[in-house]
Amino acid sequence: MIVIMKPGAKDTDIQAICLRATEMGLSGHPCYGVEQSTISLIGNDRSVAPEDFSGLAGVERVVRVSTPYKLASRQSGLPSSAIKIAPGVVVGSGLTIIAGPCSVESREHILHTAQLVKANGAQMLRAGAFKPRTSPYQFRGLGEDGLDYLVEAGQATGLPVVTEVMSPRQVERVAQTANVLQIGTRNMQNYDLLLEVGRTDKPVLLKRGMSATIAELLLAAEYILSAGNPNVMLCERGIRTFEQHTRNTLDLSAVPALKSLTHLPVLVDPSHGTGRRELVLPMSRAAVACGADGLLVEVHPDPDRSVSDAQQAISPEMFAQLVRECHAIFGVLHPESARTSATV
Amino acid sequence: MIVIMKPGAKDTDIQAICLRATEMGLSGHPCYGVEQSTISLIGNDRSVAPEDFSGLAGVERVVRVSTPYKLASRQSGLPSSAIKIAPGVVVGSGLTIIAGPCSVESREHILHTAQLVKANGAQMLRAGAFKPRTSPYQFRGLGEDGLDYLVEAGQATGLPVVTEVMSPRQVERVAQTANVLQIGTRNMQNYDLLLEVGRTDKPVLLKRGMSATIAELLLAAEYILSAGNPNVMLCERGIRTFEQHTRNTLDLSAVPALKSLTHLPVLVDPSHGTGRRELVLPMSRAAVACGADGLLVEVHPDPDRSVSDAQQAISPEMFAQLVRECHAIFGVLHPESARTSATV
Amino acid sequence: MIVIMKPGAKDTDIQAICLRATEMGLSGHPCYGVEQSTISLIGNDRSVAPEDFSGLAGVERVVRVSTPYKLASRQSGLPSSAIKIAPGVVVGSGLTIIAGPCSVESREHILHTAQLVKANGAQMLRAGAFKPRTSPYQFRGLGEDGLDYLVEAGQATGLPVVTEVMSPRQVERVAQTANVLQIGTRNMQNYDLLLEVGRTDKPVLLKRGMSATIAELLLAAEYILSAGNPNVMLCERGIRTFEQHTRNTLDLSAVPALKSLTHLPVLVDPSHGTGRRELVLPMSRAAVACGADGLLVEVHPDPDRSVSDAQQAISPEMFAQLVRECHAIFGVLHPESARTSATV
């Protein structure tokens, strides 16, 4: 059962509902939205009626939700979430294109790349400072220095920045300066990390685990939501299958499937999803065509010299074409947004 | 090595080349194109030079091809194939939308459905007369009667028809009246069947096996080509993965990957690819956006009453929207074709 | 619903039951066992009671079966099937080891290999005369000549032979001389072929499709059974997964799972299941330890020179060790059979 609070409901109202839940043998998990908070009530709710909560102060309505994920579910009847990242940058409203190199390679490198992606139409900057690598002997990123360079590049260009956090112990430090915390595919079920970012109010970009089902991705999101943070964006980035031509199999069906199951925004990462430069552009178009709210694309000033993931990075020129074509397709699906995209 | 013949080369020229190949310890496999034939030369070709063949009568040029599939490979330098199905219906030129019910349910049913899909923009009619079913106790189609009804419906509407052949013994009979022979996912590596359709000159729609790699799909096509039939269309229809939300995982990355590896046209079946009605429309748009030459869609006058595959059949109204949106996206990618699609 | 006939029931009894089924709106599918026949009754059997059939001539009992496969199901209460291949060779009674080269390479080669595997403890000889190959340009076996050599080698050694049939058109010819018809992994859902071997009374070795579920394997077996042939042996041979270290992922859990779901014997092919010579022996032991009724192993006099599948063929010496160790493990699980295996 989900309790949907009125806009502007007080914290004490939320506390009172959780207290009532406890008295009735349930546990209440509040998720503090900027405009509207929700509370999931967990336990044997067969003996509990919506009416037991609907009359309490601050409550707008109470909804039974049959899916195992509650706060993430569309069944709540909440409108699609729009996550405010920075002034003028809202994921879930229009098409959001996030671009940047796989990893921060140097201060100059990230400043230069930030300018290139900004000039070609990116709304946000991505790059890794802390890099998860399959081998302990591979380059693991510049760490805190890399983070500082990335944040500086974001400020220099006015682009909000998204970067990965790999450990609960990094969350506080990264959350101080980055705009969006990314949870990578290997950590989608790192529950301590999910709870830690859930205790912040930073937007979180949650990537699908490489062998996670759609339901498991939504339950991972629920970990973050139920810890209090409503600002979750999902990201399809390819799943692991028998096919080896591509690095992963980009499961684009997950986009419309997720959009029907949850109110959270859904992005697509065609770079990791395919692992091949020549497939990034067509799969970006396809992602937009099936309803993605945004893209996360690896762009490098000189792709063949990328320190990591060189095979999947695209050039600024290819990125410019990607932005143009994706906005054109978005415009076909959303004629009302045509003027906006026409200006790009 | 591939020998590409001049347009209009004589059969005796082709025979002479195969004879020369035999003399040199190779085997020659001619593929008889309407406009242009090609011959793949197989064997230890290290000791053979293109010059050994390039001077022979009727030869345009000789190309070394490094992929295991030869006649199907883009490395031949041949332009993208356009497969003529019927006057005005060419797969590989513009966007081709093929629609119809899963199976022919009755004479009236297929006539009615044919009219509906024709009216809503289909260029070809699909339906199963011989149905492969997982259980021997399921409905296996109307057989020869179903084929006759289907052909009648095609003639009544002017739509060419595509239908599945499941066994070498059916090929001759079906090829007499149907326009396109479909090889289903379970039979992608039924080599006797591939060779049998390869001995005809009928267009063949070859579906990817549910656990076939891209390379295996191309080698299955090569079976047909090397038996002499150049009219092969490939169809991505979803692969089998751990994800169970969808019936299969539609591997759309295969579309641009195949387009770069082969000159054969590539279609997409979003109906089997997802198994869910609500995903057919967005995934059709995505297929077109990433470069598919056409779509194969299950449409039923009353989807919930479909005798087979009811969950994935869409209504004529949804199909009309699909045609409209897919042509609009195709127009974005091919502005030169905009006028054509505008008339739809 | 399954009708289990008394041993020795007459054909006319079976026909009478099928007629009664038709009258009641059901269809009857008899499976003619050597000792005992069974009939599956398909249709809406809610309105039909076992009593409607249990009193008819020749009927032993009538059982409701809830699985989609009926004749293959353990729910029938039938004892585990023992398939008689030849005098003294019964699959499903003791441990049956089938060995031989991937393909018949020459008359001398198969005669020599047959002697080697016989001397080292094989009970049956396997080899391919008609070979399914991914590419049309690969060696596809010696065909009918290969079949003749194989049969000759079987007769010379007293080993029954098993060989693959790839097409319905080959069935009659192969069934004349081979002892067991093998259906390969690519043809597990080649329904016309399943029905064709189902119309014979030859033992059939049905390999699991590389992406077939356990339920689908049982339904493929049901195709053969429901066409009248009770002599079906199942064979786990590895499924296709993301793991590329092995050629396939040998799903040994399928062995005890199948043994609990069906009365049919279950064999394991560790050669295709792993694709690596060094894994064949340990996985053979594991197959026996989890309950397999037999093994299908690729043995070659000079494995590195095998014309096909060289990487997975084992030498006669390794095979001798395999036979010894597998019988020892079988003896642990079946102490009553210890004497038999001790004589090997």
Place this chain on the structure above:
Amino acid sequence: MIVIMKPGAKDTDIQAICLRATEMGLSGHPCYGVEQSTISLIGNDRSVAPEDFSGLAGVERVVRVSTPYKLASRQSGLPSSAIKIAPGVVVGSGLTIIAGPCSVESREHILHTAQLVKANGAQMLRAGAFKPRTSPYQFRGLGEDGLDYLVEAGQATGLPVVTEVMSPRQVERVAQTANVLQIGTRNMQNYDLLLEVGRTDKPVLLKRGMSATIAELLLAAEYILSAGNPNVMLCERGIRTFEQHTRNTLDLSAVPALKSLTHLPVLVDPSHGTGRRELVLPMSRAAVACGADGLLVEVHPDPDRSVSDAQQAISPEMFAQLVRECHAIFGVLHPESARTSATV
């Protein structure tokens, strides 16, 4: 390149080698074995010869290793690792059977279960105090209380205990009292956690990620080894495939494959590997038959009442049979150990 130190080499010798490596542009990663330490040297080692290190103090020999995992590789020529857990309990020497409930349910429950598994032949006790759960609303274990109860049960029975750590922040606390730290399947690539346990000298049981390749599992082990901890045991626990009859697909081929690639011990978890009680016993036998060093089995005094994973827990009676049969099979493969197993 791997430097293998003499038994008893001094820490200062190891430091001197790492210093020399740094001078030559390499990085040295020492792994401190109880008897023998090894150091992996990473970097462009083409310009470096084994002789550059083989003469240094304390060095036994220097080996080039071509695999991406160095310290874990068999190419080092090191004998199979035997990990001492407690007096008389050594993983990698004989067959080690670890058993216990999925999670610690209460103090009484774990004490009782520990006695049952001890009485029936377990050498170690397993149970979860901190439980990774797909949903935030599922029971996540008793936490620190659970850990205390588990340790108490271990002491009461004399069984060393293994339990999962889910977060770097838990490692210190758990390492104080538990004997073995388990890394679960979802955390196999949680690199911060791997490094944290790598900095302890506690034995680590590293489970294969549910979609991890064999190479990735070995690289995850390399994270731990290269952080200094040599006491790593690998555990196959099933991979995610299309097959849904079993919870996972137990990839037993990984056992002999790993044994040939690494000197680390390899265990098998047939409980998670199958998810079905009736398959645990046959798959345990198969695991031993193909060379596993041990088993990790979920046993519950009253399986159907297990708070978590009830479907895969086995009863003490089934466990007793499992121990008996597995030791008998182990005895077949290791006749020299027959007497030991005979006493069980």
